[in-house]
Amino acid sequence: MQLDLTSNESVENKRLDPHQWVVKYADYLYGYTLVRINDEDLARDLVQETFLAALECKEKFGGRSSEKTWLTAILKNKIIDVYRSRSSGFAKSSAVLETQEGDTDFFDHDDGHWNDQHRPAELGIEQPDALENQEFQRILQACMKRLPGLWMSVFTMKHIDDESTEMICSELKLSSSNFWVIIHRTKVNLRSCLQRNWI
Incomplete structure (x- = not known):
């Protein structure tokens, strides 16, 4: 044996x-x-x-x-x-998270990508190793810190941890429509902050 x-x-x-x-x-x-x-x-x-x-x-x-x-x-x-x-800590009622008029005009309703007229300007970091840039990372972190806690949580789970929309909605007890409103508003806010502080 x-x-x-x-x-x-x-x-x-x-x-x-x-x-x-x-x-x-x-x-x-x-x-x-x-x-x-x-x-x-x-x-x-x-x-x-x-x-x-x-x-x-x-x-x-x-x-x-x-x-x-x-x-x-x-x-x-x-x-x-x-x-x-x-x-x-944030009210999640549809009244608070309801899309304001014009918010969704930044993004295509079907695929969620930027509409051409609202596409962000190039940030000057388009090289392959751009995210290695310490100054950009510092500014991005500062911009993310300004986001409301719920927005930062949703954005981080979706775009850093690559979690599914379903998992995020389940864990944070969000409806799908609230999730997409938060993601869109977060993108708009980050875009604005990066354009003010980086370009």
């Missing part, structure tokens, strides 16, 4: 090492959070909460993913909780 050592080895290699989490993952998790939350103090708090939550449920770690992936998943849930709390 031959023993299968490969499965035991893979489980052995997937064991958690909480003593190394801060050294190995704190910077990564902090950067991941800061891009999505845009608040340094809150980002630090969420990373600490992630480590504590992971310690509390470490026996549930099944080894089907790496430590880093598992910790990131815990952190992502905490970020979504922040998005929910931000969105709960």
